[in-house]
Amino acid sequence: MTTAEPRLEVAGLARRYPGLEVLRGLDLAVAAAEVVAVRGQSGTGKSTLLHCLGLLDRPDGGTIRLDGAELGALPESLRAQARARRIGFVFQAFHLLPEFDLGENVLMSARTAGIPLDQARERRSALLAEVGLSGRERADVRTLSGGERQRVALCRALLPRPALLLADEPTGNLDPATAAVVLGLILDLARRDGSSVVLVTHDPAVAARADRRMELRDGRLWPLE
Numbered sequence: 001m002t003t004a005e006p007r008l009e010v011a012g013l014a015r016r017y018p019g020l021e022v023l024r025g026l027d028l029a030v031a032a033a034e035v036v037a038v039r040g041q042s043g044t045g046k047s048t049l050l051h052c053l054g055l056l057d058r059p060d061g062g063t064i065r066l067d068g069a070e071l072g073a074l075p076e077s078l079r080a081q082a083r084a085r086r087i088g089f090v091f092q093a094f095h096l097l098p099e100f101d102l103g104e105n106v107l108m109s110a111r112t113a114g115i116p117l118d119q120a121r122e123r124r125s126a127l128l129a130e131v132g133l134s135g136r137e138r139a140d141v142r143t144l145s146g147g148e149r150q151r152v153a154l155c156r157a158l159l160p161r162p163a164l165l166l167a168d169e170p171t172g173n174l175d176p177a178t179a180a181v182v183l184g185l186i187l188d189l190a191r192r193d194g195s196s197v198v199l200v201t202h203d204p205a206v207a208a209r210a211d212r213r214m215e216l217r218d219g220r221l222w223p224l225e
């Protein structure tokens, strides 16, 4: 174990909607290269939590520190920059853009993160090789299988080497065998890059492969086991 500061440190996070307190002073610390699985019943606020951590939603209270810097209070322009450069997302529904080919879909994240094109292409080639999609840059993403789509989405998320990877039910649309392969890639690549991972899943087999498991209940995270 290291005594270094956690890479992600969330304290007192609150998010409420009219008549509904979703997150109620939630705390969470995640080390570099650590994978934390979050389980919880439908509607408990798992997606709300990821949206807040990913700076897609503004919490009503609390702090979100990434490598020591508080991100929750940044003005919108800097939030967008921090999101693009330091945070990667993988969603259940893949969210690839059908009007762009596979290679362009992966490069999207490089553009918003301000990574020079030659560097981005090099990193893209390396990532596509690791997920078994070498040479498929010109493929039409509409023709890909679910597992292939999620591997493309993973390359897009990891291209900027994000400090934090957020995954919301990333294997929810995949058959069990494909899910296991995609999950293995998410864990291996993120750990190797030192990205911290917060992985929301309903699947106990997925959660079992994380370093730590938490349950979101009553607006807070509780250790499982």
Ligand SMILES: Nc1ncnc2c1ncn2[C@@H]1O[C@H](COP(=O)(O)OP(=O)(O)O)[C@@H](O)[C@H]1O
Pocket (backbone or CB within 6 Å): 017, 018, 020, 022, 040, 041, 042, 043, 044, 045, 046, 047, 048, 049
């Ligand atoms: N924009 C919103 N306005 C009002 N209520 C919302 C909004 N987004 C989510 N909620 C509510 O917040 C709760 C948590 O939602 P969500 O984070 O999507 O849960 P989970 O991902 O755990 O299923 C749910 O009761 C949901 O209906």
Ligand SMILES: [Mg+2]
Pocket (backbone or CB within 6 Å): 046, 047, 048
């Ligand atoms: Mg959800």
